[in-house]
Amino acid sequence: MNTAAAAAGPTGPRPVVAFAPAKLNLFLEITGKRTDGYHDLETLMLAVDWYDTIELVPNGGQSIRLTCNDSSLPTDGRNLVYRAAELAKPDSGLDIRLTKRIPHEAGLGGGSSDAAATLIALNEAFALGRTHEELAALAAQLGSDVPFFLAGRTGAGGWCTGRGDMVEPVPVGGTFHFVAVKPPVGCPTVEVYKRTVLPTTRRNGQEARDALERGDPEKLADGLFNRLQEATFLLAPEVRDCYDRLIRSNPLGVQVTGSGSTVFAVCRDRADAIRIANECRTPDDTTVVLRSVESTR
C-alpha cells in the first residue's frame, strides 16, 4: 500500500489517498486441512501494478460512509474496507471513496489489498501509533490475504504460510512482466477450496522463490504451480479457455492466480507482454499488461 498524501498534522487528521495493488500467486500448495475449516498452505505472492484507490476524508462525525464506483459491491459491513475502518477505530467518522479497478472474485486480492491499505492509511492519518504486529493481527481478522498487503507495495514479494496470513518478505531481484486475463465469470473462493483435491505428494515452491529472488522469468515459469487451478477449471470452463488461449501465444508460462478466475502469463519482457495481450484480447475478457516494478505510487 502506498499513501499519496497523509498524516496527522498539528491541526488533526487530513484527507489521505491510498493505492492498493493486486497480487499474483506464483506458487500455491495446500499442506493440510485445519480444524477451523481453513487450509494450511504455502504460497508465493507478488504485488503488481494494478490498483484500486481509496480516499479517506475525516468527516468530524461518528459514522463511516463508504461510496464505491462499482455499484455491484456492498458499501456496508460486508465490504472489507468498511470493516477495516471499523476495526481501526479512528476517533472521528470518515467519508471513504473506493475506486475499484481490480476485478473481484478474480484471485487478485483486490478486496484484501483495499482492507490493508485502509488500515495503514488510517494508522497514519489519525496517528494511531499501531505497530506492524498490531496491524498484522487486525489484518488477519479481515482475511487470509490481508497481512501480505501490509507490506505489499508494488514489486514486493512474500512467502505466505498458515492460512496465508503468516508473511515472510521475499526480496525480488528484477522487474517481471505479465499478462492477466480475467474472464467475465468470477470464482467464489469457498467453492474453489471445496472442489480442490488435497495432494498426496506435496509440491515444493523453492524453485519459484529462488527465481523471484534472482529476477529470472524463465526459471519462475518453470516453478509455477497452483493446487487450486484444477478446481477453478471445474467451476468455470471460461477459466480454462483463457488458460488455453494464453498458452497458444507462447509465453514462458501460464497459471491461474489464487482461486481464480484470472489467468496470467509470465512474459519475457514488456514487448513480449504487449504482443501476447494483443493476441489474446477478446471483447468479453479483461486483458491487462502488468509488471512488478517497484513503485512509489
Ligand code: C5P
Ligand atoms: O480468509 P478469507 O476470508 O479470504 O477466506 C475465504 C474462504 O476461503 C474461507 O472461508 C475458506 O473457505 C477458504 N480458505 C481456505 N483456506 C485458506 C484461505 C481461504 O479454506 N487458507
